[in-house]
Amino acid sequence: MSGSARYLLSRAGQAALVLWAAFTAGYVLLQLLPGDAILIKFQNPELGLSPEQIAEIRSYYGTDGPGAYLHTLLGFLRGDFGYSIDTGTPVAERLAEGLPATAKLAGAAFALAVLIAVAVAFASCHTRLKWIRGALQAVPSLFVSVPAFWLGIVLIQVFSFRLRLVPVIGGSEVQQLLLPVLTLAVPISAPIAQILARSLDQVRAQPFVPVVAAKGASSGWILWRHVARNALPPTLTVAGLTFGELIAGSVVTETVFGRNGVGRLTEQAVNAQDTPVLLAVVVLAATVFVLVNLVVDLLYPVLDPRLRRVAA
Amino acid sequence: MSLLEVRDLTVSYARRGRWGRPHARPAVHGVSFTVEPGEVVAVVGESGSGKTTTAQAVIGLLPPNGRLDGGEILLGGADIAGWSQRRLQTVRGAQIGLVPQDPANSLNPVKPVGVQIGEALRIHRRGDRRTITRRVVELLERVGLPDPEVRARQYPHELSGGMRQRVLIAVAVALEPRLVIADEPTSALDVTVQRRILDLIDDLRAESGTAVLLVTHDLGVAMDRSDRLVVMKDGRIEERGATRAVLDAPQAAYTARLLRDAPALRAPELLFAPTSATAETSATAETSATAETARDARTPRAVPVSTRASGVEDGPREAAVVVRDLVKEYRAGGRPFRAVDGVSFEVPRGTTHALVGESGSGKTTTARMVMRLAEPTSGSVAIGGVETAGLRGARLRALRRDVQLVYQNPYGSLDPRQSIADIVEEPLRNFGLGDRPARRERVRDLLDRVALPAALLGRRPRELSGGQRQRVAIARALVPGPRVVVLDEAVSALDVSVQAQILDLLGELQRDLGLTYLFISHDLAVVRQISHTVSVMSKGRIVESGTTRQLFESPGHAYTRALLAAVPGTTARTTRAGQVTRAEQARQEVTR
Numbered sequence: 001m002s003g004s005a006r007y008l009l010s011r012a013g014q015a016a017l018v019l020w021a022a023f024t025a026g027y028v029l030l031q032l033l034p035g036d037a038i039l040i041k042f043q044n045p046e047l048g049l050s051p052e053q054i055a056e057i058r059s060y061y062g063t064d065g066p067g068a069y070l071h072t073l074l075g076f077l078r079g080d081f082g083y084s085i086d087t088g089t090p091v092a093e094r095l096a097e098g099l100p101a102t103a104k105l106a107g108a109a110f111a112l113a114v115l116i117a118v119a120v121a122f123a124s125c126h127t128r129l130k131w132i133r134g135a136l137q138a139v140p141s142l143f144v145s146v147p148a149f150w151l152g153i154v155l156i157q158v159f160s161f162r163l164r165l166v167p168v169i170g171g172s173e174v175q176q177l178l179l180p181v182l183t184l185a186v187p188i189s190a191p192i193a194q195i196l197a198r199s200l201d202q203v204r205a206q207p208f209v210p211v212v213a214a215k216g217a218s219s220g221w222i223l224w225r226h227v228a229r230n231a232l233p234p235t236l237t238v239a240g241l242t243f244g245e246l247i248a249g250s251v252v253t254e255t256v257f258g259r260n261g262v263g264r265l266t267e268q269a270v271n272a273q274d275t276p277v278l279l280a281v282v283v284l285a286a287t288v289f290v291l292v293n294l295v296v297d298l299l300y301p302v303l304d305p306r307l308r309r310v311a312a
Numbered sequence: 313m314s315l316l317e318v319r320d321l322t323v324s325y326a327r328r329g330r331w332g333r334p335h336a337r338p339a340v341h342g343v344s345f346t347v348e349p350g351e352v353v354a355v356v357g358e359s360g361s362g363k364t365t366t367a368q369a370v371i372g373l374l375p376p377n378g379r380l381d382g383g384e385i386l387l388g389g390a391d392i393a394g395w396s397q398r399r400l401q402t403v404r405g406a407q408i409g410l411v412p413q414d415p416a417n418s419l420n421p422v423k424p425v426g427v428q429i430g431e432a433l434r435i436h437r438r439g440d441r442r443t444i445t446r447r448v449v450e451l452l453e454r455v456g457l458p459d460p461e462v463r464a465r466q467y468p469h470e471l472s473g474g475m476r477q478r479v480l481i482a483v484a485v486a487l488e489p490r491l492v493i494a495d496e497p498t499s500a501l502d503v504t505v506q507r508r509i510l511d512l513i514d515d516l517r518a519e520s521g522t523a524v525l526l527v528t529h530d531l532g533v534a535m536d537r538s539d540r541l542v543v544m545k546d547g548r549i550e551e552r553g554a555t556r557a558v559l560d561a562p563q564a565a566y567t568a569r570l571l572r573d574a575p576a577l578r579a580p581e582l583l584f585a586p587t588s589a590t591a592e593t594s595a596t597a598e599t600s601a602t603a604e605t606a607r608d609a610r611t612p613r614a615v616p617v618s619t620r621a622s623g624v625e626d627g628p629r630e631a632a633v634v635v636r637d638l639v640k641e642y643r644a645g646g647r648p649f650r651a652v653d654g655v656s657f658e659v660p661r662g663t664t665h666a667l668v669g670e671s672g673s674g675k676t677t678t679a680r681m682v683m684r685l686a687e688p689t690s691g692s693v694a695i696g697g698v699e700t701a702g703l704r705g706a707r708l709r710a711l712r713r714d715v716q717l718v719y720q721n722p723y724g725s726l727d728p729r730q731s732i733a734d735i736v737e738e739p740l741r742n743f744g745l746g747d748r749p750a751r752r753e754r755v756r757d758l759l760d761r762v763a764l765p766a767a768l769l770g771r772r773p774r775e776l777s778g779g780q781r782q783r784v785a786i787a788r789a790l791v792p793g794p795r796v797v798v799l800d801e802a803v804s805a806l807d808v809s810v811q812a813q814i815l816d817l818l819g820e821l822q823r824d825l826g827l828t829y830l831f832i833s834h835d836l837a838v839v840r841q842i843s844h845t846v847s848v849m850s851k852g853r854i855v856e857s858g859t860t861r862q863l864f865e866s867p868g869h870a871y872t873r874a875l876l877a878a879v880p881g882t883t884a885r886t887t888r889a890g891q892v893t894r895a896e897q898a899r900q901e902v903t904r
Contacts (some may be wrong), residue, residue, distance in 0.1 A: 207417040210373050214412075215483065216405035219399070226420050236672040304422055305467040 011297060022286035023076060023279070027069060030275045076283060082276040083215045088268070091280045094265060102261035105253070106246050108177060109184035113264045114239065116185065117192035125223065136195065143190035148249050152183040152256035180257045184249045188242045193240045199231035206230075233303055240296040247285045313389050315490055315523050316347040316370065320861075321383035321393075323362070323369050324736055336379070339365045340547045343383075347491065350521040354538035354555070356570070358530060358807035359778075362547035366798040367493050367527045371408050372400040388490070405432045409484030409522075411513070413496040419468040425479045426452070426464025432486040439759035451482040456512060473671075474505035478512065485516055492517075495527045502670035502834060510537055511646075529807065531574040532837075532881025535559055543567050573812040574611075574837075574881070624823035632796055632828035633659040633682060638691035640677050651677045653852035654691070659845070661795075662822065664829040666839040666860075668875070669849035679798050679832050680848070683715050684708070695796060713743055716789035720801035726773040731761075733769040739792045758787040762817060779810035783817065790821070800832045815842055836879050840864055848872050 042049050081091035124136035160168045166175050204227055212222050254263035269277035301307040321343040324336040340362040347353045359362040368374050371383055385393040390618050412418040429451055430444045452460035454479040468476055484492050498506035507713045517524055528534050551564040555849055558592040562568045640652040659665040664795040667675040680686040684700050695701045695715055719725040726735055733755055740751045756766055762783040773781055789797055803811045833839050847857040856869040867873045
């Protein structure tokens with residue numbers, strides 16, 4: 001008990017450290033950007049503000065000085081992400097507006113990606129026809145090289161304008177989600193399918209597989225009860241890593257399909273150099289990423305008994 | 313009716329040839345043999361002989377690129393050769409069980425062993441959950457695992473190699489099949505464990521009347537454990553007959569050669585020769601007259617044992633290697649663990665000292681410390697009178713030149729991307745010895761010494777056979793001109809005939825170059841042929857040491873005696889003619 005508790009604690013500690021590093025790196029890099037939101041917003045000559053006045057505004061927002069970093073960090077720890085410079089509203093409010101939509105999009109896309117990946121990998125593993133196998137094995141590399149923005153535009157062209165299956169504007173919530181989810185899922189499914197297919201192949205070549213066959217097991221029994229679970233851990237790792245792409249992909253997808261969400265918010269914040277919003281988005285993305293990968297790491301010993309720690 | 317009758321079995325493997333065109337490479341041609349109920353038939357051969365392919369064909373589990381081209385496989389009179397996989401599934405496990413080669417990787421690592429034994433029963437729908445659980449415990453108990461209820465819940469990695477092989481035997485016999493195919497069941501195990509596992513298979517067979525098709529490269533094992541023998545070479549049967557008859561009077565030249573080369577069978581009389589007269593003679597006199605004649609009677613071209621272990625002249629020799637009180641401690645979970653615990657020995661110049669022991673005995677760790685690839689916790693090593701502790705920089709590099717290593721696995725120890733010439737030359741480049749033409753000259757010279765044709769210089773390792781690769785590894789070790797060579801299981805991965813050639817080569821090189829060998833091995837039969845002195849290691853300590861002769865003829869320690877008794881081939885030699893054969897015993901059991 002004490003052994004596994006200590007392991008959990010140390011993993012949680014590592015996760016916290018990564019989050020702090022992500023925050024700091026995000027903060028420093030955003031500070032290093034030439035120009036800032038205040039300049040973009042207030043340098044317009046029509047406003048007629050002198051450089052001194054702009055400096056005063058800057059100190060009002062607390063974006064200057066050595067105390068600013070600590071001040072922002074403490075704010076983040078309390079759940080106070082500061083105010084958007086662009087709109088003047090609290091950053092937390094803007095995030096809360098976008099989060100549900102993005103979570104829906106990303107969650108559905110991830111589920112679909114896993115579904116596609118598993119289908120492709122198992123199909124390529126199961127089939128006996130060589131050319132089908134070859135074609136299926138080529139699918140992941142094709143998918144991974146498809147840019148999300150291009151796929152999105154093509155899908156709109158085909159399904160909305162040509163086939164008129166999905167309305168571009170309006171329509172039910174499911175109809176609205178359909179194309180964005182597909183756009184986001186396809187590139188993400190590729191690495192998962194690739195790794196799963198390869199691990200399935202590797203596990204199938206292991207000596208214990210003929211031993212199971214010698215018990216009289218069918219190939220389906222072998223694949224589902226023995227090979228699949230052994231092939232899972234590397235696939236999980238990759239699936240965890242694709243969460244990073246999910247976040248990046250949602251920026252493109254939401255922009256292409258004109259959906260409101262964290263991705264869209266990010267795009268707007270980048271254009272306006274809205275540092276507080278960007279920093280909050282960075283930390284949010286990092287948190288999701290770290291949490292997902294923490295869960296993956298903790299799942300490993302559940303899946304593979306060899307990794308279970310012996311309580312000393 | 314025979315239990316199993318194989319008629320004209322022909323199997324080929326599909327390969328991609330030149331230009332990617334597929335072509336079939338035959339692996340087994342027209343093989344026929346029978347297995348009677350309750351008998352043990354051994355299929356013997358070297359790698360590539362088709363023995364494993366034959367066994368795989370019988371159970372219908374050829375690799376994906378393998379194809380059954382012809383022949384019949386009659387199991388209890390029914391020809392299963394043409395059956396679909398679905399139909400074969402009803403036979404596998406239920407009528408034919410399989411004990412695989414490699415216990416380390418033959419169990420699914422993520423499932424408890426009890427589940428994996430019970431699986432055989434579940435697949436064939438024998439009983440509900442509770443009966444299966446009970447049967448699993450019974451089976452585990454039957455194969456000799458203590459605390460079967462606890463074991464059933466353990467995972468493969470929590471069991472030792474021998475225990476895993478017991479579990480795999482439990483899987484094979486779970487449904488009491490009439491035939492068990494054992495494909496090299498003990499090749500990966502220590503010799504004492506090997507003996508216990510083979511005993512277990514024997515017991516189970518005697519008890520239930522199950523026939524065993526034993527596939528092995530080890531003639532000693534086949535001799536000890538089989539009623540009849542099938543000798544294969546290049547996919548064909550060379551010889552077939554009652555084991556004792558084949559052992560006593562081999563008909564095929566190939567069988568005779570195998571018998572001659574098999575280390576366990578090479579000097580059997582010496583193992584049990586009377587010790588009184590010859591106990592204290594030097595290593596040169598190892599071939600006593602009686603042994604010589606006895607061996608000549610059976611093998612056409614007997615190689616005297618003494619050609620391997622080169623002669624030691626009288627009088628004291630300076631020690632090339634002196635090891636004193638060597639200790640290596642590892643910390644595992646806070647508790648210190650002594651892998652090597654106070655090991656001392658000396659190796660006179662120009663002789664071979666063997667470190668013998670089972671896995672985990674500390675022999676390889678000792679060798680690594682001798683080479684200073686590992687730092688000892690305490691104790692000292694002197695090579696040619698120079699203390700190796702604390703050497704660094706140029707003097708450490710000089711030591712590296714002086715002490716070279718030949719590793720067990722000739723497949724893994726050569727860089728697959730380098731040519732043979734580059735591989736052998738590399739140590740010279742590293743030590744900055746000679747200019748390019750001189751180095752090339754030396755490489756050619758050494759390749760000649762290890763009896764490899766110069767035509768191989770431009771080849772890559774994968775184009776060479778296992779024996780050729782090991783010769784390359786030896787050439788590479790010798791190229792910087794070492795005085796001491798550490799041979800870590802240097803012949804263990806090779807077929808017996810190749811093993812014999814490499815041992816001959818090592819003996820020759822020792823005599824010509826005055827080399828000192830430290831020979832690490834678990835194989836007592838091989839050790840006997842090459843070494844002058846032996847230290848037997850167990851649990852990090854030397855339990856016994858002495859000249860090879862003393863140790864093999866009058867072992868003092870119980871552990872040494874156990875090791876010697878476990879060497880395969882021992883039973884075959886000690887069983888006297890006129891005894892009831894195994895099959896007869898088994899048949900009596902069945903009829904009773």
